[in-house]
Structures are given as C-alpha cells and as structure tokens.
Amino acid sequence: MILFLLLCALVLFIVTSWIYFLRDVRKYNVSGPTPYPVIGNGNLFLCDSNKFLGILSDLAIEYKDAYRIYIMSDRYFVLSHPKYIEQLISSTEIITKGISYDFLRPWLGDGLLTSTGPKWRSHRKFLTPAFHYNILHTFLPVFLKNGNILCDTLKKKADGSSIELFPVMAMAALDNITETIMGVSLDAQKEKDSKYVKSIDDISQIMATRMRDVFMGNNFFFSLTPHKRKHDKA
Template sequence: MGSSPIVNITDPQYAELLLSNSTHISKGVVYSFVVPWLGDGLLTSKGAKWHRQRKLLTPAFHFKILESFMPIFFEKSKLLVKLLDKEADGKTTFNIFPYITHCTLDIITETAMGIQINAMSTKNNSYVDALYGACGEISNRMATGWLRSDFIFYNTSYGKRFLQYLSTLHGTTNRVVNERKDLRKKQNSNNEQIEDEFGRRKQKAFLDILIDVSEDGTVLTNEQIREEVDTFMFEGHDTTTASISWTLFLLGLHHDVQEQVYQEINDVLQNDKPLEFNNLSDLKYLERVLKESLRMYPSVPTISRTTSADIRIDDYIIPKGSSVAMHIFDFHRNPKYFPQPTKFDPDRFLPENSKDRHPYAFIPFSAGPRNCIGQKFALMEEKIILSYILKNYKVTSTQTVDNVNPVVELILRPHEGLFVTLEKRK
C-alpha cells in the first residue's frame, strides 16, 4: 500500500499464530482512522490498558445482563415487523437493509446508552445522520490512498465534514453520560429506582454498568466511559445489520432452508407462545443458518494487526512492526476447509461436520484473547429479529449471488442494498 508493506494472510493456520496469544494485540494502522471517534475504547486500545479494559467490561456481557435486554429486543423486533407490513404484498420489491439498520440502531442505542432515538419511527435524527456520515467518511478514507495523510484529510471537505459529525456524536454521548450520572445521583439520594414511563424498573444499560464500575471517575473517567459507549455504538449496529441482511438474502434464495427455519420457529413457539430467553438455544437450525451466512458473508471480512515481535510463518520471518491483514472472508471460502465454498449449506455446522475442522477456519468474531466481546449479544439479537420476520413473512430475494455485489465499507455491505419481496404468512 504505497510505501507500506502489508502481509496478507488467507489461510487460517497462519492467523492462529497471531491471534491465539496476547503478544500481537496492537491493531493495524487503518484502525487509526476510527481513533478520533472511539479514542482508546476497547476496540482500539492496546497493551496493559486493553487488558485492564477487557477485564472491566467482560461482566457487562454476562448472560444475566443479556437476558435483561430481551424486552428491548422484542419491542424493537415487533415494531420492525409492523413497519414491514406495508411492503408485504408479495409483489413489491424493496431494499430491506435500511429497515434492519434502523432496528439494530434502536436496539444498540437503548442497550448501550439507555435512550430511545426512534430511528425506525422518525425520519430526521441528527445523531443517526452523524453516525452514518462518520462511518461513510472513515470508509472513504480507508479506500482513498491520498486521504490517509492527516494533513491532507483534515484540509479537505471530507475531513471537515468528519469533524462536524464527530462533534454531534461526542456531544450526544457526553450529554447522555452526564445526564445519566445526574439522574442516578438524584435517584440514589432519594432512594428511588430508575423507572420508565410505565413505572417498570428501568433496565440497566451498558452505560449504567460502566458508571457502576467507574467508582466516581477514579477507575473510569467520563471521557473513558464515552469512548466505550461510542465503541459499542460503532461495533454493535452495522455488524449485526449486515449479518441479518445477508441471512435474509440467502434464505430468500433458498426457500427449502427457509421452510425448515419456519418449521423450527413454529415448533419452538407452539400455540403462539412468545419467544423467551430459554427458547433461544432451541433454535438450533436457525443458528446453523446464521453461521453459514456469516461464513459466506462475514460482517467483518478483514482484521489487521501490527506485529509486536518477529513471527516465523513457514520459511518466512515476518519482522516486528509489520502490518498483517487477516482475510476472514478468504478463510471462510478456502476449499481446504469448506469444500464447494460458494454452496450455501447450513449443515456444514452440524457438530459431526465441524468437529475436525481447523479451529481458526471459521472466525467471524475473530478468535483468541482479542475476539469480539459482543458475540453473544449479536447472536441473540439476530435470532430474535430473524424469528420475528420469518414467522410473519416469507422472504424472496430478487438479486442473485452474482449480482448482489458485496463491498467492504467498514463492514461487508451489499453495494446497492438487498432487494426482496415479502409475502404474509397465514
């Protein structure tokens, strides 16, 4: 890349050398483009600081906390199904991607910050616009060689726009952190519980958990809390949107698989029983479908590291300080591990078919100590949203694998969107 050499790895056995230990945890240079937004949050930090943060944040993803988010997942999924109703005449072709994005944005904003932005029900929202805008500028910068220099970038209209978006994003998160702290102080001094408009005890957001562990700024300052919340916002909506959308695309092409998923959902939710936390693990076939979709279209197709020591890969020495890109997309389509890699076959993930596979052959959430901290959250959210959609509608894709055009814009995104028709289930 210009004057900077990059080592590209496409076989998972070599990625294991980098990912399985804590030595090489410093991220590649491209991550520096998100630092003005996310600062030293969990995704971008390194060394001892990262170790400390990871230990501090791991309890926030405990299954008890995730379980407490279920009502939010349900409420947003229900609204999504309602909004999709107007498209569901079996004939209208429409792009489902923005619907899913707005739904996951509503979910992550409420679970991370405890506020409602109503991306699904309102059109103009400065926070949502700034979030899209900032992601667009970062992705454009990554793809455009001459914008990589800070000096050039910040002197162009791209860089200036980016700073405006950041000012809205940081302004919102800072305000929410401060308001939340004040509210908690007030309620604690009055011995009150935080309640919502229905008088229910309001559910703790990730932000509350961060405030709990912050010990009044001695362990985490307001700025550090802001960085972690911004990191969840960044990592936690586009990734799940892509995964849900690609899954719908593949199910819309493979109606036989979709019917099996539909059957499973009906079996688990007999007599219109509502979905519960405990039922999620019964949706085993849906889980295999999700994995196979993440195999073919991993939301994060490439990750990179800067090596902290020399590494030997077969006959080569990769010197300390090298940039190494690990192409998850290629691992997942390597015929050595996945024969006929372009074939959509969820049964690849039956236990008997996966047991002898290389442990790094399928790593949509990365692997090793720096893997995705949000993967359980993501799978839960995806299962719930997909169950709601598929229980109510039969999906048909109007694009094919050949013309859907996946592009890397921070995540693996369908360039023109994902076009489907929906037919109401009886």
C-alpha cells in the same frame, strides 16, 4: 537546475518505493495483486464505496485462503479461511490494531475497539461481566421491541426486489446498543432525520472512504478536503 533536482528526487523516490515492495513481497511470501510504486494497490480501490467489498471478495476468490495488499506503503493481510481467522480473533497477543483504526480515534477515543496492550486488557476485563447471560436476559424486552420494528420495516420493503440491508440492520443495532448500554431510546429505525443518526452516518461514510482511498487516508490531504470539515462537524 531546481526542476532537474526535483525530477531526480521523484525518480529516486519511485525506485526506492518499488524496491521496498519487491523486498516486502519476497519477505512474507503471501500471494496478492502486484503493487505499483508509491501507491501499492491503492488503484484497485479508487471506486464507489458500494464496490469496495466486492473487490475484496473477488481477490479472496482469486487468491484463496489469504492474500496481501498494499495501500501506499502500508501492508494489509486479508484472511478468508476460518482456520486463520480463528487463530487471529482468539489470540490475546495479536491485539495491536492497524493504522485504519487511527481514523476512528477522534470519534471513539482510545477504548476497547481502538486501544491495545494493558489498556485493552483492562477494558476487556471490565466489560466482560456485562455480557453474562443473566445480564443480557434482562434486555430481552428491548431486543424484542426493536426486533418487531425491524420486521415491520423489512415487510414494507418486501416487494420482490433486492434491497440494501446494511442501513436497515445498522439502525436496528443502534437502537439496541443505545437503549441497553446508554439507557437512551433514539428510535433510529423510525426517526430517519435524527441529527445523531445523521452524524453517525456521515462519519461512518468518511471513515470508510479514508480506509480505502489512498489520498484520503493521508492526514494532510484529508485536511484539505470538505470531508474534514464534515468530519469535525459530525
């Protein structure tokens, strides 16, 4: 009897989920891959992290200027046309972050990147003067030094084969950010075994996994995995 009731509840849940997707798709009338009950389009992203952007790019080619995807019941709109992107990033009203940003809060707190509303506006107003030309000009020696290190790194890797640029550029950016904002030189481009750099790399990979993985995005399932312990340690 209990098994029958559980089965009925499961069927009802699946049917309800399917009805939700059908109604939502019609409501917004934005093209995209057909969602499955419960998981939405989560099945598309059960892959290695290095294939994630390729899948999004393929969908952009297929659905042109904009498309929608569902991860579980969460809806995402992906924009590729400059006109739509400009409207979004120039808006001072559309500033509420998606739920994916919640994954960043244990690491970054509730700052400019993750906050919204009055707090976001006050933080932005406070930080804007820091990006004035005269301020940035004083950091040119830092940018030049780290830029030269970046060039040396790229020269060593220039053997005619393709390379993964993201890790190289990320370390250069980290050197610039920490040295200009925090006044601390990490030498991230040279010190590959730095504990700080390793922690950033670990937590960045975990965040990326949580954003694309149906089950890892759920706090309960995430708490049961080794990734949670690695996340807390980082």
